[in-house]
Amino acid sequence: MKFTAQQIAEILDGSVEGNPEAEVFTLSKIEEGKEGSLTFLANPKYTSYIYATQASICIVNNNFTPEQAISTTLIKVADAYAAFSKLLDYYNQIKLHKEGIEQPSFIDETATYGENIYLGAFAYIGKNAKIGDNVKIYPNAYIGDNVVIGDNTVIFAGVKIYSETQIGNHCIIHAGAVLGADGFGFSPDEEGRYSKVPQIGNVVLHDYVEVGANAAIDRATLGSTVINEGAKLDNLIQIAHNVEVGEHTVLAAQAGVAGSTKIGKHCMIGGQAGVAGHLKIGDKVRAQAQTGIGRNIEDDVAIQGSPAIGYNEFNRAYVYFKKFPELVERLERLEKKLDNHG
Numbered sequence: 596m597k598f599t600a601q602q603i604a605e606i607l608d609g610s611v612e613g614n615p616e617a618e619v620f621t622l623s624k625i626e627e628g629k630e631g632s633l634t635f636l637a638n639p640k641y642t643s644y645i646y647a648t649q650a651s652i653c654i655v656n657n658n659f660t661p662e663q664a665i666s667t668t669l670i671k672v673a674d675a676y677a678a679f680s681k682l683l684d685y686y687n688q689i690k691l692h693k694e695g696i697e698q699p700s701f702i703d704e705t706a707t708y709g710e711n712i713y714l715g716a717f718a719y720i721g722k723n724a725k726i727g728d729n730v731k732i733y734p735n736a737y738i739g740d741n742v743v744i745g746d747n748t749v750i751f752a753g754v755k756i757y758s759e760t761q762i763g764n765h766c767i768i769h770a771g772a773v774l775g776a777d778g779f780g781f782s783p784d785e786e787g788r789y790s791k792v793p794q795i796g797n798v799v800l801h802d803y804v805e806v807g808a809n810a811a812i813d814r815a816t817l818g819s820t821v822i823n824e825g826a827k828l829d830n831l832i833q834i835a836h837n838v839e840v841g842e843h844t845v846l847a848a849q850a851g852v853a854g855s856t857k858i859g860k861h862c863m864i865g866g867q868a869g870v871a872g873h874l875k876i877g878d879k880v881r882a883q884a885q886t887g888i889g890r891n892i893e894d895d896v897a898i899q900g901s902p903a904i905g906y907n908e909f910n911r912a913y914v915y916f917k918k919f920p921e922l923v924e925r926l927e928r929l930e931k932k933l934d935n936h937g
Contacts, residue, residue, distance in 0.1 A: 599618055609654070609672040610671050618651065619633040628667070629650065632652075634653050636656075654669075656672065703722045707725050710729070711728060711729045714732050718732050719738060722740040724739070727746035727747070743760075749768070751770040752770045754774075760799075768805075768806045769830070770808050772808065794814050795816070798814050800822045801823050801824040804823075810832040810833075812834040825843040833851040835872065836855070841857075844864070847864065850865070855873045858880075859894065880892050880896055881897040
């Protein structure tokens with residue numbers, strides 16, 4: 596699909612300097628621009644590239660004034676970075692736009708769905724499932740019995756959504772994610788053999804939640820495992836039974852949260868961080884990558900290390916840790932001096 600500079604300027608409320616009929620059909624970095632591509636200049640460090648780029652169109656800030664001859668057509672906007680991001684979203688919507696029900700697929704006769712849905716081939720919709728308007732469910736997805744999916748939500752290929760899961764509006768679930776599998780609940784007997792504790796709760800995702808590829812969110816033993824509005828989970832995340840993740844909290848790849856822990860709002864949990872069970876993590880907590888959290892954490896603190904300590908405390912301690920061999924040598928020399936004077 597091709598767009599002219601004039602069409603793009605209208606989408607972005609910008610103005611054209613150059614050829615308004617210049618056409619683009621792809622996007623590129625400014626240093627890799629080729630004929631037919633659209634790029635942008637927001638960071639002054641990349642200004643030199645605009646004079647050599649072969650991109651047909653470049654989005655720039657209103658205050659940009661070329662100091663040399665350029666061949667690319669300019670679209671001037673208030674904020675080039677924000678405008679390009681808006682265009683990426685627009686492009687993505689067009690690229691991912693699909694409608695209709697492909698065959699073979701299965702929809703149980705008791706299931707209901709709204710308008711303008713897309714259901715990919717080999718997808719399965721279980722009994723009493725309720726699917727909203729403009730939902731996209733890609734091939735090989737499994738939607739279990741009594742699942743509820745809100746409007747404008749996207750379920751990518753191979754996602755498995757177990758029974759009773761509830762998903763809000765404008766959510767995105769990436770390929771391979773599993774929502775609603777049994778929580779890790781087992782009870783040992785006197786001989787150390789484990790019996791399964793039935794997991795009869797569910798998973799609830801509120802609006803604007805995004806779940807990364809191959810992430811797993813377990814159903815609750817009783818009640819719900821809850822991911823609140825606007826939370827973002829990266830790839831390969833493990834959320835255990837009865838966990839609650841607060842509004843607009845983000846967890847980076849390979850982080851894991853054990854059962855019944857409550858994480859507050861606007862937290863940032865780094866990659867490979869581990870959170871023990873039955874804890875309360877406050878609002879606006881920042882945990883660095885590979886942090887091990889084994890205690891309750893108050894609001895608005897930064898932590899690092901395993902077990903976790905204060906971020907600044909960790910950095911001060913690490914200065915001494917790096918010098919530890921030198922400090923040992925100094926201590927040994929002092930001990931020898933004392934022995935000699937003894």
